[in-house]
Amino acid sequence: xxxxxxxxxxxxxxxxxxxxxxxxxxxxxxxxxxxxxxxxxxxxxxxxxxxxxxxxxxxxxxxxxxxxxxxxxxxxxxxxxxxxxxxxxxxxxxxxxxxxxxxxxxxxxxxxxx
Amino acid sequence: xxxxxxxxxxxxxxxxxxxxxxxxxxxxxxxxxxxxxxxxxxxxxxxxxxxxxxxxxxxxxxxxxxxxxxxxxxxxxxxxxxxxxxxxxxxxxxxxxxxxxxxxxxxxxxxx
Numbered sequence: 115x116x117x118x119x120x121x122x123x124x125x126x127x128x129x130x131x132x133x134x135x136x137x138x139x140x141x142x143x144x145x146x147x148x149x150x151x152x153x154x155x156x157x158x159x160x161x162x163x164x165x166x167x168x169x170x171x172x173x174x175x176x177x178x179x180x181x182x183x184x185x186x187x188x189x190x191x192x193x194x195x196x197x198x199x200x201x202x203x204x205x206x207x208x209x210x211x212x213x214x215x216x217x218x219x220x221x222x223x224x225x226x227x228x
Numbered sequence: 229x230x231x232x233x234x235x236x237x238x239x240x241x242x243x244x245x246x247x248x249x250x251x252x253x254x255x256x257x258x259x260x261x262x263x264x265x266x267x268x269x270x271x272x273x274x275x276x277x278x279x280x281x282x283x284x285x286x287x288x289x290x291x292x293x294x295x296x297x298x299x300x301x302x303x304x305x306x307x308x309x310x311x312x313x314x315x316x317x318x319x320x321x322x323x324x325x326x327x328x329x330x331x332x333x334x335x336x337x338x339x340x
Binding site: 145208210219 | 229234237254260262263272273274277318321323325326327328329330331333
């Protein structure tokens with residue numbers, strides 16, 4: 115089944131404790147992206163990647179890191195989480211140049227930073 | 229960069245009524261305009277999209293219109309049903325680059 119997966123789905127952590135949220139897709143998509151969703155603010159892009167080893171900042175990159183060592187994986191790293199990073203996070207992927215720009219979203223990761 | 233404004237933020241209608249959600253964008257280079265539906269506790273999913281070479285697109289009860297000159301596009305849902313209740317997001321982007329900028333969302337409530 116074609117899908118985007120994220121882990122963990124729920125995470126409660128404390129300020130300053132490094133964490134990684136994994137994202138994987140099995141559709142051979144070149145483009146992958148991370149968003150955070152907050153009430154009243156919609157979906158805001160954190161980082162995106164056009165292909166392996168190519169990443170770029172989105173609208174709200176501060177406090178986050180990403181890497182793209184393999185086409186299928188795009189982990190989101192919070193080196194020193196803070197309470198203002200409490201949010202719902204979505205990973206998404208798209209096939210570039212395939213005639214469709216549909217972004218396929220993962221199930222989401224709800225992060226709480228105490 | 230691109231800026232997308234979406235209105236209204238909430239919309240309540242009676243079952244069977246029509247619902248219209250409007251978005252404006254700022255970047256004239258944007259040529260791809262999708263709409264996503266997010267049900268409570270679920271991920272956003274594409275429901276319809278339109279490209280800048282088309283003025284209108286329909287899929288059963290939903291339609292999207294695009295006015296490139298005015299830089300605005302709208303989602304129209306006819307004969308609304310309770311299962312249409314969800315948050316709807318518009319977005320704008322350039323099909324060559326894949327990146328999308330999303331509006332802040334509209335919560336649609338359809339009462340039986």
